[in-house]
Amino acid sequence: MKGLLRRVGFWVGLLLFALFAVFPVVWMLISTFKQTGDLYNAGNNPFLFNLPPTLENVTFLFTGTHYPVFLWNSFLIGVLVVVITLSLAVPAAYSLSRLVGRWGERSGIAIFLVYLIPPTLLFIPLFQLISAINASNTIWSLVLVYPTITVPFCTWLLLGFFKSMPREMEEAALIDGCSRWQAFLRVAMPMAWPGIATCVVFAFALPLSDYIYAASFVSSTSARTVSAGVPTELIRGDVYYWQSLMAAAAIVTIPLAIAYGLLFGKLVKGFQTEPASGV
């Protein structure tokens, strides 16, 4: 009896949380495929297709708006940010965990604090810096600035990974005549791949999700990202292209949700090594 009660409680709880998470997304997906006459009829049940579903809104998004440009910009910035982030954060994390002594291992929380400095504190002076180097309204302004968020976070995450890895393998490589640098490249980096993969996802997703920098530094359509372009250019004054707006959100969200969902266990593990041991 008690066991049954527990099982019922478990599934009810799970369903409630799932419903809370998914309800706006369901509404988003339904709206995407609705005809205009159906969507704006207040007498209709909003959750049903009272008129046949249509792909028109998705087609409009790709042919009648600049959404493809936004997608391409976000993708390009994402790739560049991943490259910059990894080339700065991986060596730095390894150096802190192995090469510069005790204070390096203990620096996790300091690095994490840099990550916690919110963009709202820095966007005005950064706006000035970007203007001063004539980078406003280009994707390069964002490529330059996003690693300020990804580098601290990824260094912190990788520091945890490197610290939890046994040193013996690298030491064996050193005894075999490898240099430290070779031991890092051939032994430590391959072992840290789950952490590096998490960093890739995080660094790639950040340009997709940031709004404040994208809205501050870029005001021309050709350099807009999805995050800033969709709310500013698909809403024209009082005219909302709701179905296309929802399509725009769905196209980005679903792949990201699957990627994040599959990384769930890795993320939990990442938070187990740090900040617990870094504090």
Next chain:
Amino acid sequence: MATDSTAPPPAAGERHPGIGDRSGLLGGLMLAPAVIYIVALVGVPFMLAIALSTSSATVGAPGIHGFVGLQNFIDVMHQPAFPVALRNSVIATLATLVVTIIFATAESELFARDFRGKWFWQIIIILPWAMPVSLAAVNWLWLLDSQFSPVDWILRQLHLLGPGTLLGPANHLYYYGREWLGLASITMINVWRLLPLATIIVLAGRTSIPRDIYEQAQVDGAGFFRVLFRITVPALGPILVVVSMFTALMVFGDMTITAITTHGGPGYSTQILPYWAFVKGIDGGALSQGAAVALFMFPILLAAAVLALRMAFRQENQ
């Protein structure tokens, strides 16, 4: 916590005196690019923010030469929107924090078990976090639309909304058009988007609690809630502090949801500090005043972070 039981291994230099020097040099070389980059693009802008806030700079005249002391701070504080924005920032942050912590503890309790199709439920509950914040805000703008909100429709079907019902004579709630309902909606969106991350962090702490403690409690016949409040919550202490810090900073420092849903309106009744800084500094061109508003957040942020860390330390040392 989890890994503290193992003694920290000796530094590399101690075990390999032969390569100690080279390790130090290589370590410096590997660390330098990241440090230089962060100093140049976080450290320098932070100093610049302070310089800006004490200058008379605008977009038209962006130089920071005109030193005006604390005049910008005084000007900003005397505007009627300032106390409202400060109040809203604090209320929205605290409300989000309390609800998120309770929900995350409950949700992590569910996901600490193994069950069938877990990966599917993980994707479902992580959805809000995967959605870019601005698109989440657009999603919620449409979900709580003044005319076509399906939430209003459900309330009307349940006879909770509409003429002669509990929630009033109007057929719509106008979520973003009222001061307190607007704030509540923004809080709701923040809880929705931050819950997945909070759950993941709490879960990290939850799964490192030794299992035998639970087995022992089961042998002793302790009920679910007794186990939750006597074992799980106390053991989660430090990690809950970390989650609180995360959540508070994410809400307090973000303007996206307000910028897209209420625009701080009606009037400035749902304004928050970061969006006010944006409206002033970028939209309005008053760079120095915008920087002053943004800097108002810094002492609060710093105090919250230091307080959270000290609590985490203390719990750990016990």
